[in-house]
Amino acid sequence: MAMEHPLIKDCWFREINDEHFPGQALMLKVVEILHWSKSEFQDILVFKSAEYGNVLVLDGIIQCSERDEFAYQEMISHIPLFSHKDPKRVLVIGGGDGGVIREVVKHDCVESATLVEIDNAVIELSKKYLKNMSTSLNHPKVKIELCDGFRYLKDAANSTDEDRYDVIITDSSDPDGPAEAFFQKEYFELLHSALKDDGIVIAQTSENIWLDINYLKNLMKTAKSVFTNTKYCYTMVPTYTSGQLGLVVCSKDENNELTSPSREITDREQNNLRYYNASIHSASFVLPTWADKVINQK
């Protein structure tokens, strides 16, 4: 396949995006374009990179690379899952690539994991090009719902208590495309209603402290207006802008500190993890002074 995506030039993918990352862009060397299409929902590009394995790009923004994806998937999954004493029912909104689901089913206590993805093309392309990420999409505990996450959540919010979730992970794409509604107050209210009384939710913010810290400040305010117990943490991913991505984690249980595991990580579990451990769980909540002041309103 010839290299002809508008963001690829001289065999370099350039993540130029004036709105989201003004004045800066990551370049990744391209070996081969594996797929480029416009689905019903978004522009989907998959290329083989020289150093980071296969890379998935949605609407021009890098979603994951095979080499560093575990830094994101493990942190967004295990921070809420280990902060919860006994997560049984888990909902993942977005994340059709399967990376988060792969992490969720590593927890023996999890009885069911539902993946709600709007774009079936992402699932199919991940099965083809991101085999190590999509490996658990057929796991017996996993149910896939092909629909809009916001709508799915509206139904879940009206369900009976036993159908509510212990942990909800919002692994959405960025707030412009199909995921726009995932960053508003109404979304957090739906999350709140869809969670059990000691439930935990985590959402990727598409931002970090260097990029648009005021956006994060406002997002925290929005989340806190629904969940009193809301905290900011981050994971370090070299193919994301500034090398890090912010996560917002909220618990309905006000006594859950969230900043350390609530249950033991067994040796078997730890041996299955490449990034997450109890120490980095806690460290991921520690911010540089200036960012701490803004985000945590000190």
Add this chain to the structure above:
Amino acid sequence: MAMEHPLIKDCWFREINDEHFPGQALMLKVVEILHWSKSEFQDILVFKSAEYGNVLVLDGIIQCSERDEFAYQEMISHIPLFSHKDPKRVLVIGGGDGGVIREVVKHDCVESATLVEIDNAVIELSKKYLKNMSTSLNHPKVKIELCDGFRYLKDAANSTDEDRYDVIITDSSDPDGPAEAFFQKEYFELLHSALKDDGIVIAQTSENIWLDINYLKNLMKTAKSVFTNTKYCYTMVPTYTSGQLGLVVCSKDENNELTSPSREITDREQNNLRYYNASIHSASFVLPTWADKVINQK
């Protein structure tokens, strides 16, 4: 001045470097080239960027930007300075931009800070274009020595005990140019000899866990062969490759844990710091599992 540096194209600086950062590169939007020259020692570029203020580039590698430089300067300075109970004599090798010196003189206990820089052009250009970094180069406690850091250290290593240093900060450029010798065993031996009995040294590694972790593993081994008490930590800087930079810190005092401050940070001191605090000091030693295994040989 026209934009004509080979790494600047279509008004973007592209940090393409096949040897150090194969397959990836950061792009920064250029507003104006402020300076480009080849000094006796290296290629020096200073440009005004769209989002990161003025940027200093040596031999094609970004050294600092005005917007995020404090993330580097504060961590490489205050980790060793607050790990030491009473640092009085401080040596900075490299760092002609003055950023580290600015942090060092924030400590009232410091009586003298010597800056050894090989390239006077860096000092002069910093005074002109990085005014907020070079602000303390004329501080009464500061002495500037224009010479090769390795040679200076050889003399210091033979000095009397009272002339030895409490803290030495190696703020060198990368290991190819004039700074090549700063990454060898002989260098750590000289550092050891130039330090007082409870002295601490920190060195920037030019690397991070995502880039060349085996290099870091070997560097740690080299440092440990001289200083039994050697630890790895890092700082998060968006204009450095992968968004983070590794630091190696060593103490002659085997009982100094190094992973937290050894003395109180006063309110006055903390109010002067934008990045460093006691919590991020400790968090900067926490690594993702896979990197922890390699670097700390678990």
